[in-house]
């Protein structure tokens with residue numbers, strides 16, 4: 209199986225360690241175990257002593273009841289048995305696509321998105337049709353274009369909501385239209401919802417599985433829960449056939465998730481309100497810092513992100529985004545991600561959900577860099 213280089217992951221692997229101002233990160237300021245325990249109201253010493261007695265077996269093959277219940281609680285009326293634990297959202301996306309897509313199928317993927325969604329099916333030999341998101345359409349799927357891309361052999365439409373890198377969020381009425389288009393050709397909708405959970409105003413963010421029986425939601429502990437180190441993700445769907453087929457494949461590529469990972473994730477899920485309150489504050493503060501900087505910097509423009517942890521920022525210099533980002537990290541220590549990693553030239557992705565001081569300083573360094581170019 210020949211597969212293309214995963215550009216964004218390769219970029220991060222190569223440059224993340226050199227960053228003084230890491231604005232390539234997409235998680236909300238990662239937590240320590242201690243911070244989690246404190247937020248959950250646990251006695252840290254007591255919890256750690258008890259944790260030491262955990263038997264390091266394969267444990268619950270299908271996930272602990274507490275974890276499954278916690279994930280089900282992130283959706284409107286999902287049952288714990290409709291959740292499949294995976295090794296991160298990356299494991300979930302891989303499992304769904306490799307399970308459901310064959311060389312004879314076609315599918316539609318939005319662009320930009322996480323590269324798994326188009327490069328894995330391409331590597332399988334499927335016909336992947338790209339639905340380009342544009343600034344003019346507020347980075348929302350253009351429904352007429354989507355209609356023109358599907359046919360009776362379309363097995364899946366895959367979207368990423370909230371979107372990485374643009375920070376757009378598909379409103380429910382648009383999502384319902386996407387579902388109508390999927391229904392017209394009996395296609396699945398895989399929705400990578402790894403950034404779902406924290407809306408600006410605190411309202412519930414509807415998932416694809418709340419709206420469509422052939423909808424498949426992928427989520428994880430990495431981004432809005434600030435726990436990428438757990439490597440816990442999941443597939444959630446009401447579709448029996450998908451659950452069955454993914455379980456069949458999972459025996460080959462997962463067995464079970466880590467017992468410690470499952471335990472800490474279950475604790476976090478049981479205290480999601482406290483974690484989301486911490487993280488909403490970070491997002492709202494940092495989004496305002498980013499927005500103010502964009503307003504004050506005539507060399508850049510963007511569509512203000514409304515969800516997620518990243519923004520796609522266009523610059524007015526005639527330099528490819530990869531070259532710009534390499535020079536920026538080498539000369540100023542600021543790590544962005546080139547738009548080129550998302551096939552979006554003339555732009556950079558800024559991850560703004562870490563600490564506010566690094567964000568402010570990194571953005572100022574970038575202004576300085578642009579003015580010296």
Ligand SMILES: Cc1ncc(COP(=O)(O)O)c(C=O)c1O
Nearest residue numbers: 296297298322372402428430441
């Ligand atoms: C859209 C999207 N999906 C999936 C992932 C993988 O996340 P995880 O850490 O849960 O494997 C990422 C990570 O950046 C992402 O941006």
